[in-house]
Amino acid sequence: MSNNKIRVINCKNCGGSMEMFIESRKLQTLTCSYCGSVHDVQHEFNILYKYSNNLKSNSPIKLGMKGKIKDVEFIVIGEIFYSDKLYPESKLVMSDYLVDYQLYSPTHGYATLSYENGHYIFSRRVRDIAPNLLNGIFVGNVVVYRNIAFKVVEIYQTYLYQVKGALSWRAKKGDKTAVVMASSPPYMISYEKSRNEIEYYFEEYIKPEIIFEGFNIKNDQEDHRLGVHSAQLFDSPILQALSKVSFISMIFSIFVLLFLFIFGSGKEIFLDNWSGTNLQNAISKEVNVSNVSHLLNLQLKSSFSGNRWSDYDISLLQNQKVIKNFSNELNMARKKSPKINIYFKLPSMGKYNLKIASKITKTPYIKVSLKQNVWTLKYFFMLFLISFLSYIFYLFKRYSFELKRD
């Protein structure tokens, strides 16, 4: 536990002033921001070793900043620069290393905010974990912690390059840490084994804008995120909403289509066929329409591929008066289409005459049927198609996102 008072100490090497943002008995080292000398907080600020001071982070988080993460007040007390590459420091570029900001909260203790290629991960040490949970495990293995299944995504070693500010442990240049990382976005658990201890961390991906808001940093920062972090959630509210809506509407339209296919095909009230007949003299057939609340379906079939529906004249009459003439539909039908369906409505029930005539002297085989109480499938089929395509689009975007994941 500590107090939250800033104390200024002069560097024993260069005399520069060093700020200690908290007074915690767990603090081990304080590093001079001018010359990189690491002072032993526990033993009269003796100089332990020296770092060069050339690594920089492009994160706007700075030492001494106060901010809120997960509703807990923190102060940034230290910075640690790691890399999984063992290069001379001068050859490291910004994308080669990650920065751990050591945070301190008087009520919640120490925590870490890791910054790597624009991504922020908030982590804190946990103890309610089996000591050997991630020990001796392989990439792809799945472990369960707090009822969450985590997949091991990375096993690597990090090397410590540089520290700044105050730390609760003695970080030495070149210190090697074996890290096992298991992910279940937005959470991760990591296991770190160094020379002296084994520690488990529970980690959570936090969007940069939330960090900026918590630390009162103006959110005009460019999004520096490169790639997709292993704990990053697919974050596109519009696409996610669209996927939910399209999935529901796809299922709904499938059920409706099935229902209509089974129960909405209608009741046949007329069926006849002709072949080799001269229809120049119109044929009239009586049909009794008893339901006009739904659609009627006139279905014309021909086995003759060279048929021309525009050569026919079909209409429905009542009391010698043409109620429905199908010439438009017949003219618009494709020339060689063997089958056409015409959906229509009638104003009233009753007896009608179906009049069929043709310019052709010897008509090829045609079959004419009329059904009432018909539900058309095409609107629901279109709904299904739109939903399906929307859902496929979401899956494609999601897949592209997952391909970029580290």
Place this chain on the structure above:
Amino acid sequence: MSFSKTINCPQCGVSLNNVIKYTALMKCPQCGSVLVYENESFRSMGKIATLADEPSLLCLNQSFSYQDVKFTPIGKVRYRYDIGFWEEWFVIDSKGKEFWVSVDEGDFAFEVPFDIKKKFPKKSELKVSATIFFEGISWVVSELGEGSCEGFEGQLPEMIRIGEKFDYIHFTSLKGEDFLSVECYKDGTQKAYRGYWVDAYEIKRVS
């Protein structure tokens, strides 16, 4: 609280409300006297220094919730060790069940006293990461150290030994679910507490 009573401080006479039935030791918030429960009454044992105020997620008599259960801290003990101090908070839930909550810079554990029948290995015989089999469970030694009690506030269900040094050994079960803390005093007394670690971020103050 239905399981509490009101007494008067035998030293200053102030009325002390909500003294719970488990209380064996308490500190008068008015005069700072240490009151010990003996023969069905409280007796003053003199005064001790007030603990320095330190920021904490838990506050005496201010309820908090953890996993939808409400707890009220009614006493705390502060222990010092090589790199700082930790606190043991005596809390009761809404049904009057008692617990200890161990708090050390973000590490929180709920514990209850645990009766150990056989003698525990000495601290010097153990090493961090060593595994021992005890009470049917394999335990991993997670921390070893020496501590001493600095003082207390509020009400406690048991006597404490202020200023006396003891060795402590922390164990975590192999599965990580259980936590065992053993305190070994120089006179051979052993006290043990068994519990589980909790996530400080799931503890919420109840206003």
